[in-house]
Amino acid sequence: MADTSHAALKTVLHAAHLAAGAKMVAFAGYDMPLQYQSGIMAEHLWTRQSAGLFDVSHMGQAFLIGPDHQTTAAALEALCAADISGLKPSQQRYSQLLNDEGGILDDFMVTRLPSETHDGTLYLVVNAACKDADYAHIEARLPADVKLVRKDFALVALQGPLAAAVLESLAPGIGDMAFMTSRTLQLGDIWVQASRSGYTGEDGYEISVQANDAPTLWDVLLADERVKPVGLGARDSLRLEAGLCLYGHDIDGTTSPVEATLAWSIQKRRREEGGFPGAARIQRELRDGPARKRVGLLPEGKLPAREGAAIETEEGETVGIVTSGGFGPSIGRPVAMGYVAAAHAIPGTRLHLVVRGKPLLASVVPLPFVPKSFVKPAPLKEPA
Amino acid sequence: MTTRYTKDHEYIRVEGDTGTVGITDYAQAQLGDVVFVDLPEVGKAIEKGKEAAVVESVKAASEIYAPVSGEVIAINEKLPDAPTFVNEDPAGAGWFLKLRIKDASELDALMSEADYKAYLETIS
16 A cells, blocks of 8 residues: 655755655655645645645756847747746746647746846746656757756745745745745845745745755744645645646646636737747637636535546536546545536536546536635736 | 454454454555545445455545455445544544455454554564
């Protein structure tokens, strides 16, 4: 029953996890904390009511460095459908690397670093399991004057309604940061790059830090009684309740951003101009609607439907598949996401999720399952 | 009354020809927070080593195997509303099902409590 296999790679916080009594699990080649002693349920609920601290140093961090913003942005825009050139300094966006068929190679966060110090530099955070393939894909397609530079920074996330208050005590003013913006600042005496974003549906920050400073930062944050460490188990249940995609499960090389209901991440200029991989399919799906769509699924009863469960109509016709499913601790019942044929994607549609041969009645529901608690985004226009 | 254990961390508490099946404290700690237990129907014949129930924790579904063959004569009706019994009291209120044991000699292949404790030492 217990997976005793041990992964080769360790983050710089590995010893801290072991010292805290974490149960470790192999994830994307890393030996990562699945949960600490209080367990997934308690860690999940703590993050929704206070502040959870996550080690996500296994994720890939890199800089794209070119001579000026427009050159670097154009290089990245050739690989994804977001408006990168329109990013303001310190602004962050979510996007996806696309294949030529408009399928998703990975999803990532991109931040334009401040012009005064880093003109022409974009900061990328990509998925751990995809990072080597992403870097190879990007490097093979960059113009000569733009370079990809891998960084071995650590990355921690502080997530939850009290995250801002916790960080305010270390860096006064950090609570004023707008959602999806980034700032270089000191937490105590440690320099970090903090962005107001996350993967839980809560307000919070992702904090990039020099690897040798990370253990100190981890301890400083945990010294606050409002903060507890949270493992990958609760990270998964939190993002599922928040309706956020997990790469390799809810999105992959066959799913387009439109099918995945990520069209919000394709800004107007790019929709109109195209010029990204798979533009023909994606523009067609934007215009005509996709053949299948990612939806929220709320099973009746208490039995969870997991990834891979078939989705059928009440008459038994197969119309889709569950891509993530489990128990939602904050709503106290099972939750799932999956793809269904567009005709069955309307909220309120009743479907069957087939679990061990048994049809479970479920309803299509809007995502997320829990309301998002983000702070306001940055104003779209510069003040006059 | 004796209790026998499997290497997969199920227990069977034997009283006459009846066995009460559940998972050990070690197993519940490994599984984490139990949110549902999918139990068989009363009357079902289950076979030694084959799936008897499925425990759903927050993170995963885990199959529970029958320690011996037999017919399900009762299931723990309280578990659907109180799955946390499995974590809090696996040997007591967190039991899964009762079997009418088909062949008592199958019990001989299972571990005694002392053997199971020694076995835990070897895997932890």
